[in-house]
Amino acid sequence: MTRTSAPVDAPAPGAWEELVTAALLGTERRTPPGCPSGPEAPLALLDAAAVETVRRRAGLRPGRAARLPDPLAEDPRPLLPSAAARRLAMLLADRPGAGGGGRRGTAPDLMELLPQWLTTANARGYAPPPELLPALLDAARGRTDLRPAALTFAGPRAVWLARLNPDWRFALRATPGGGTTLPHLEDTGKVRQLWQEGLFAERVALLSALRSREPTAARDLLTTTWATERAEDRLMFLDSLRTGLTADDEHFLEQALTDRSRNVRATAAELLSALPGSALAGRMAVRAGACVAVDHTGDTPTLAIEAPHECDPGMESDGVVPKPPAGRGERSWWFGQLVEAAPLGTWPGRLGGRTPQEIVALPVADDWQAELHAAWCRAAVRQRDAAWARALLGAPAAPEAGGPGAVSLAERAKLLGTLDAAERGDWVAGFISAHGLSEAFQLLGVCAVPWAAPLGRAVVDALNIARDAGSYPWSFSGVMGLAERCLDPSEASTLDGLMAVPDEPEDASPGAGGYWAEAFQRLVTTLRLRAAMQEELGAARPLSPSAESADSAESTESADSAD
Known part of the structure; x- marks a missing residue:
């Protein structure tokens, strides 16, 4: 049965909102605009809504066309050989845990070979097949350990695709500057402009790139805005000075020792202690040397320890943290910080001309051995001192090497990192x-x-x-x-x-x-x-x-x- 009704005049502006309000409240409480009241009101409301819907659809103006994506930058690398491309597709098709249960059988775990494949492909300078990039980015999305190598292999296409698919936004976060192209470092005007006006990630990327090529220029750029930076930003920028750290950075780092941020002061002190010839390292050597001495009163020379009784203002200004973590005594906490910041090269002269091996072999009185050796381990790792690392590692076949000992396995692993690959493996x-x-x-x-x-x-x-x-x-x-x-x-x-x-x-x-x-x-x-x-x-x-x-x-x- 078809019902006819009189034509509905064009509604006034806002009529659609009125119709919606009437529908929500009910026609008994709100008469729709242009509709009669009474029993016919609900049908009139529906008719008016239908007419207005058609009018709204017909009257829509075409939307402004979306901007096309920026052109993709050329990737100059040679394309992956076809056999290697097929292998990559096979590795990406593997899914961990597909076999179920705890027994793996004889089949290789292909996903665990993907990181090694990516490292080798990156070392050879290949570009990926475009059709495999979605699967590669999906794999990197699920495994953060894959991301650095996967994004290096994917190249500029990864950032380009990440701007189009929110699932791959990690590529923008993982890429310094969010994929922003840095200016040529020789263009000092654009470098300075980006440093002053860029986003934080862009500035970090710029400073890191400049530091790796021109350490002095990077430090000079940092000094231009250092006083106005936020504390958390100063900490991140200061950390970039680890690359190419030299004695030329000492003056700037000494100034950072007076920073109002405790974390910035601590990082500056750590960097200065990695420079054995710095003034801070010399001050720490004097303090640490006053705590350790050779005691000749017994049958065997023994290292006697007299830890600091207070953390004076000078120690605190040189980066010593006064308050120990829970479970640590104050004196041992201060002592460890002094020893790890002191240049290792000063100990032979202070301890009777002994070699590092002879110093480490000396007994330590009053159960201070673990604290002293742990501090020396941190110093050897920080100062990249292979001679002290060998002394603290000791012989691999020694009984204490396989047990807790004075140097833990975690500390041994860090000490091994200071040796060359062949010696480490042996x-x-x-x-x-x-x-x-x-x-x-x-x-x-x-x-x-x-x-x-x-x-x-x-x-x-x-x-x-x-x-x-x-x-x-x-x-x-x-x-x-x-x-x-x-x-x-x-x-x-x-x-x-x-x-x-x-x-x-x-x-x-x-x-x-x-x-x-x-x-x-x-x-x-x-x-x-x-x-x-x-x-x-x-x-x-x-x-x-x-x-x-x-x-x-x-x-x-x-x-x-x-x-």
Whole structure:
């Protein structure tokens, strides 16, 4: 049944809002504009709304066209070889945990090989296939450890795409300046303009880029606005001076010691203490030297410690934090800060001309050894002093190296970072040969990749010993995961004998031999896959010596995914 009604005159401005209000309140309480009251009011309201809806739709003016995206910058890098592109697609298609359960079987964990693939591709200077960029950015979105290498490989396209898809906005945050193109550093006018008018991220990116090329110019630029910067910004800008830190920065850092921000003062003091010839380092050497002396009254020379009894204004102005954290005594807290800031080169002269090894070997009275050695460890890491690092590390086969001792495993890992890659690997290999794998995971994480032959053999031998002992491989899953990513792929052929199921001793865990065989099969399969990856990436574009060095220095993945 069709109902007809009289034409509705054009409503006055705001009529639509009136109709909505009448519909919400009800026609009994509010008569719609231009409609009769009474029983016909609801139908009249609907008619009026229908007419107004058509009128509104018909009368819409075309919207202003959206601005086209900026043209994509050219990527001058050569495109990835086709075999390597297929391999990347395979790695990106893998999904962690697809197999379910705790038993991994013999299949390689492809997602754990993606970071290494990206590092190698970046070292060789390849550009990605455009069609794989969405999958790559999705993978980096889910794993923050992938982002630096993934964004380097993706190049300018990553920022361009991130502006179009909110899911990939992390690329803008991870890129200094949000992808903003920095001016040529030789253009001092534009550099100064960006420094004075740019966003914070742009200014950080500019200062970091300038510091890496012209340290003095970067420091001079910072001084032009230092007094007007916010405290949190001053802290971030000051941290950029770690790059290329030299004695020329001392005057500026001494001024920063008087900053109104405690964090800025502490960072300035830390940077000055990394300059052994600075005035602050000299002041700290005097203070620390007054706390440590050789006591000859006993049968054996012993280091006697007299920690500070107060944190005087001079100490506090030089960056010593007066209030200790919970659980720490004040005197030991002040003492540790003085020793770690004192130049290590002053100790032999103050302690009877002894070498670092001889100083570290001296007994320390009154249970101060742990505090003293821990402070020396921090100083060796801060000052990059390999001689003191060797002395504090000691012999890898020494009994105390595998236990708590005066230097913890975390401190040993940091000390190893001051040594060259070959010496680092040899020390960890000796540690594993003497103490096994139970405490080695943290130390293996600082070794250069791929592992040198002695280190690789030590790890495999220790795994083999654990298998012969009848334990389950799950106890060593972290080390096994590292081995899959860090052993030299050329070692695969030497492991074939470990893939067979061994005869299990009577006291072995049930089924352990079969699980070990699976683990070694997966290790060998992964090593051969890594060898194929390297060949695919290197066939058309061999590594330069500098790229070889960068490739060998690749860091290992976090322990979170290794288990």
